[in-house]
Amino acid sequence: MTALLLAALGVHLAACVLVTGAFFxxxxxxxxxxxxMRRWEQRVLSAARxxxxxxxxxxxxxxxxxxxxxxxxxxxxxxxxxxxxxMLDTWPGLVWTVRHGLxxxxxxxxxxxxxxxxxRNWIAARGEAxxxxxxxxxxxxxxxxxxxxxxxxxxxxIDMLHLLGAGIWVGGLPPLALLLYAASRHAATPAPYAVRxxxxxxxxxxxxxxxxxxxxxxxxxxxxxxxxxLVGTAHGxxxxxxxxxxxxALLLAAxxxxxxxxxxxxxxxxxxxxxRRMALFIALEAALMLALLGLAAAMTVTTPATHxxxxxxxxxxxxxxxxxxxxxIQNLGQGSELVLAGLGFALLAIAFLxxxxxxxxxxxxxxxxxxxxxxxxxxxxxxxxxxSYARPPVTYHAxxxxxxxxxxxxxxxxxxxxxxxxxxxxxxxxxxxxARPTTRRSAGELFWLITHGAPERRMPEFGSRLxxxxxxxxxxxxxxxxxxxxxxxxxxxxxxxxxxxxxxxFTISFGPLTPRMLRDYRGQRMVLLVLYDLPQSRTRxxxxxxxxxxxxxxGVEVVAVPPRTSPKxxxxxxxxxxxxxxxxxxxxxxxxxxxxLFTPGNAHAELxxxxxxxxxxxxxxxxxxxxxxxxxxxxxxxxxEKAPPPLPDDHVH
Amino acid sequence: xxxxxxLSLASSVLSAGVALGHSGLQRAEPPVDSTLKRPPxxxxxxxxxxxxxxxxxxxxxxxxxxxxxxxxxxxxxxxxLLMRVTLPPLAPGTYTVIWRVLSVDWHxxxxxxxxxxx
Amino acid sequence: xxxWQVVLLLNLTLAVGLGFGxxxxxxxxxxxxxxxxxxxxxxxxxxxERQACAAGARVGEQQWEGRGIVRAVxxxxxxxxxxxxxxxxxxxxTGFRVAASANHGRxxxxxxxxxxxHGTGTDNIVLVRMEPW
Numbered sequence: 001m002t003a004l005l006l007a008a009l010g011v012h013l014a015a016c017v018l019v020t021g022a023f024f025x026x027x028x029x030x031x032x033x034x035x036x037m038r039r040w041e042q043r044v045l046s047a048a049r050x051x052x053x054x055x056x057x058x059x060x061x062x063x064x065x066x067x068x069x070x071x072x073x074x075x076x077x078x079x080x081x082x083x084x085x086x087m088l089d090t091w092p093g094l095v096w097t098v099r100h101g102l103x104x105x106x107x108x109x110x111x112x113x114x115x116x117x118x119x120r121n122w123i124a125a126r127g128e129a130x131x132x133x134x135x136x137x138x139x140x141x142x143x144x145x146x147x148x149x150x151x152x153x154x155x156x157x158i159d160m161l162h163l164l165g166a167g168i169w170v171g172g173l174p175p176l177a178l179l180l181y182a183a184s185r186h187a188a189t190p191a192p193y194a195v196r197x198x199x200x201x202x203x204x205x206x207x208x209x210x211x212x213x214x215x216x217x218x219x220x221x222x223x224x225x226x227x228x229x230l231v232g233t234a235h236g237x238x239x240x241x242x243x244x245x246x247x248x249a250l251l252l253a254a255x256x257x258x259x260x261x262x263x264x265x266x267x268x269x270x271x272x273x274x275x276r277r278m279a280l281f282i283a284l285e286a287a288l289m290l291a292l293l294g295l296a297a298a299m300t301v302t303t304p305a306t307h308x309x310x311x312x313x314x315x316x317x318x319x320x321x322x323x324x325x326x327x328x329i330q331n332l333g334q335g336s337e338l339v340l341a342g343l344g345f346a347l348l349a350i351a352f353l354x355x356x357x358x359x360x361x362x363x364x365x366x367x368x369x370x371x372x373x374x375x376x377x378x379x380x381x382x383x384x385x386x387x388s389y390a391r392p393p394v395t396y397h398a399x400x401x402x403x404x405x406x407x408x409x410x411x412x413x414x415x416x417x418x419x420x421x422x423x424x425x426x427x428x429x430x431x432x433x434x435a436r437p438t439t440r441r442s443a444g445e446l447f448w449l450i451t452h453g454a455p456e457r458r459m460p461e462f463g464s465r466l467x468x469x470x471x472x473x474x475x476x477x478x479x480x481x482x483x484x485x486x487x488x489x490x491x492x493x494x495x496x497x498x499x500x501x502x503x504x505x506f507t508i509s510f511g512p513l514t515p516r517m518l519r520d521y522r523g524q525r526m527v528l529l530v531l532y533d534l535p536q537s538r539t540r541x542x543x544x545x546x547x548x549x550x551x552x553x554x555g556v557e558v559v560a561v562p563p564r565t566s567p568k569x570x571x572x573x574x575x576x577x578x579x580x581x582x583x584x585x586x587x588x589x590x591x592x593x594x595x596x597l598f599t600p601g602n603a604h605a606e607l608x609x610x611x612x613x614x615x616x617x618x619x620x621x622x623x624x625x626x627x628x629x630x631x632x633x634x635x636x637x638x639x640x641e642k643a644p645p646p647l648p649d650d651h652v653h
Numbered sequence: 654x655x656x657x658x659x660l661s662l663a664s665s666v667l668s669a670g671v672a673l674g675h676s677g678l679q680r681a682e683p684p685v686d687s688t689l690k691r692p693p694x695x696x697x698x699x700x701x702x703x704x705x706x707x708x709x710x711x712x713x714x715x716x717x718x719x720x721x722x723x724x725x726x727x728x729x730x731x732x733x734l735l736m737r738v739t740l741p742p743l744a745p746g747t748y749t750v751i752w753r754v755l756s757v758d759w760h761x762x763x764x765x766x767x768x769x770x771x
Numbered sequence: 772x773x774x775w776q777v778v779l780l781l782n783l784t785l786a787v788g789l790g791f792g793x794x795x796x797x798x799x800x801x802x803x804x805x806x807x808x809x810x811x812x813x814x815x816x817x818x819x820e821r822q823a824c825a826a827g828a829r830v831g832e833q834q835w836e837g838r839g840i841v842r843a844v845x846x847x848x849x850x851x852x853x854x855x856x857x858x859x860x861x862x863x864x865t866g867f868r869v870a871a872s873a874n875h876g877r878x879x880x881x882x883x884x885x886x887x888x889h890g891t892g893t894d895n896i897v898l899v900r901m902e903p904w
Contacts, residue, residue, distance in 0.1 A: 105781070105785070109781070114774040114777065115773070115774060116774055118773075120773075120775050121773055121774035121775050122774075123775075124774050124775035124777075124778040124779075125774045125775075125778065127778070128778040128781065128782070131782075510840065510852070511840045511881075511883050512838075512840075512883050512904060513838075513839065513840065513852070513853075513854055513862075514854055514862075567881075568881060569881070570840060570842075570880060570881030571879060571880050571881030571882075572881075573880075573881075574880070575843060575844065575879075575880045578842050578843030578850055578880070579842060579880075580842050580843075580850065580852070580864050582852070
């Protein structure tokens with residue numbers, strides 16, 4: 001089923017591109033004057049008519065097969081009601097309808113004749129065909145990956161620009177090859193009509209290739225985003241294949257550009273032979289680009305790399321985090337390699353501009369860049385595993401961290417030490433999981449190590465003993481542990497523009513009311529998380545109850561968490577003064593277990609979480625007791641922050 | 654080079670179309686593979702691509718495979734990335750959330766995850 | 772007719788057809804949508820008035836139902852953190868005036884309750900009945 005879809009889509013895309021290119025070249029060439037050129041025009045027109053019908057037919061097959069895929073049953077493809085539902089009640093179907101409407105109009109326009117002897121009529125006829133074909137082609141972008149991922153119209157516009165460029169350049173190659181061949185078959189010199197067209201196309205093609213490159217890179221940044229996505233997913237592989245095909249195609253194009261002066265110069269020998277050779281090169285280029293269109297069609301039915309789970313293919317990878325491990329002396333080396341690389345690129349630029357001694361300049365440029373890489377890259381090389389860049393399916397929330405803590409205590413603490421920051425360390429051979437190498441590893445790497453073990457360090461594998469979810473829970477716990485053991489301490493004062501400690505998400509269950517998540521407050525209110533216990537917190541809770549109004553107006557929500565799950569928690573806080581902020585009555589143990597990593601012990605503690613979801617200040621009653629004035633001052637400091645930090649991700653990395 | 658091209662094309666064709674597992678789902682409430690003390694009243698799924706209401710559904714099944722949700726799955730009006738379905742009060746046990754959604758780029762994704770109610 | 776005039780006519784037809792079609796149908800759709808919403812709101816209001824009438828309220832009053840947790844109990848006022856009261860208030864903590872019939876003396880801080888309100892709008896609602904949730 002998918003193969004049929006891919007075939008139909010590929011044929012449809014190719015047909016639309018070829019029709020657009022055909023009319024572009026016809027317009028570029030202008031009304032033909034000699035009979036040989038008129039014959040060429042007729043052949044291109046006749047081919048265009050067939051191609052529009054092919055586009056329509058393959059488009060219908062695409063719709064019908066897609067209906068079957070949407071409904072999940074193959075027989076839906078032949079049911080009119082199902083197809084109509086897919087066509088009219090979905091956005092992609094609507095885009096399909098508009099595009100095929102345009103193609104039908106184009107087909108009708110092409111199949112009916114018309115007197116095009118005057119220049120105005122000729123331009124109107126060819127121009128209209130080009131406009132209809134180009135619109136039908138670029139509207140494909142309306143139901144592309146870029147449209148699905150992004151809310152802003154720019155990725156859509158860039159995608160449409162890419163399609164237009166493809167139509168103009170790729171689609172224009174076959175008629176151009178045909179033109180050069182027809183113009184030079186029976187004459188010693190190719191018709192000037194053809195030579196002029198080739199020169200115009202060459203100029204347009206240069207601009208078009210640059211536009212294609214720019215728009216392609218922009219779309220790749222949106223859909224692929226990272227090197228891991230490029231080399232580790234099907235979508236990325238297809239993009240690499242596209243680029244691989246592009247190289248010989250561009251080389252052929254460059255060769256053609258070099259041959260161009262030979263077509264028309266007065267001293268040139270055998271210009272017709274040159275024209276025929278150029279036609280051959282262009283035909284080869286066209287064949288390569290059509291294969292590339294097939295790959296592009298395949299990319300539209302593949303999950304974009306940013307949403308897939310990349311599988312890293314090699315045993316090493318580069319990691320910028322590793323820079324933090326490098327001692328100061330080597331840091332100096334880092335600086336020098338940048339200088340060397342900079343010099344190298346400067347030399348390269350000079351080499352392109354210079355006329356003499358090019359080889360020497362380019363050679364020394366490469367030596368400098370290579371030298372810079374040799375110094376600068378090795379510290380960044382770390383081990384790589386297939387899951388190094390996998391995205392955890394489990395989000396960073398208190399329940400997962402608490403579960404991870406329990407699993408750690410049962411399976412890992414015997415070698416790696418007890419799971420609280422600031423306590424007893426691990427046995428001699430096992431790594432201290434609070435410290436540098438572990439915090440530097442990616443979540444996917446940790447997953448691999450836990451699943452398969454590290455035989456050379458005598459760590460057993462846990463893939464058979466722990467479920468996948470449990471392993472990810474442990475990783476969430478390790479991240480929380482690492483954050484809590486970070487030498488940068490969060491104190492009782494908010495440090496402006498320094499937000500790094502992500503607050504784990506949790507469910508705020510308040511009696512039988514609909515529960516909220518901590519994450520729901522993002523972008524709206526700050527949260528003062530109060531870990532309290534009665535009777536020692538009673539005075540402070542009364543003060544908070546009285547001050548709640550002022551804090552509320554300043555944009556703070558207070559969330560109180562007693563140590564144990566109990567529906568009586570609200571009543572226990574007392575009636576006077578009335579407590580109006582939420583008190584968590586369910587899931588308390590998980591929340592306390594996770595947040596006590598950041599404030600060890602049992603003392604009353606308060607954590608101020610900013611609007612982006614970062615913990616910015618922590619008070620502990622056995623160190624610096626929180627009081628109304630102190631908390632309010634920090635809240636005001638947060639309110640004064642001009643540039644909010646970027647939103648943290650829901651998953652750890 | 655040809656072999657590598659063929660292999661990548663083959664793998665892309667095989668993995669094209671329906672993608673199973675976690676792709677597409679950004680996060681969920683109740684969270685994936687979580688344990689809850691109180692049964693949830695609603696399941697919310699946040700996706701990475703804009704959804705097409707006409708062909709997007711969610712259902713929740715209990716341990717025996719019987720359907721337990723209220724059959725009112727819908728794409729949220731204010732956010733095309735969010736899908737929700739409401740639940741009646743659930744007994745303790747393990748429940749499976751099964752989703753099948755169409756995004757506006759012709760792409761059907763399906764997947765499932767479980768959560769437990771104690 | 773010369774080709775260029777045909778082309779012009781074709782483009783004009785397409786533009787007018789698409790533009791007007793989108794405009795007219797889109798406008799009608801929006802109007803229908805608005806009408807539907809008004810109708811819905813009206814039906815809900817009538818239903819609330821009917822319920823209030825059945826419960827013995829004055830003419831023109833509506834009845835709303837809410838659920839929440841009691842936060843403070845006073846002789847004439849009850850502070851409740853409640854979920855959305857459809858057609859009246861979104862989820863928040865509100866102080867409701869209490870009628871004598873409500874018998875709220877037994878309510879304690881922390882109790883989950885279902886409650887009913889009578890009135891014509893947010894300015895004059897009174898809590899008339901409550902029971903444990």
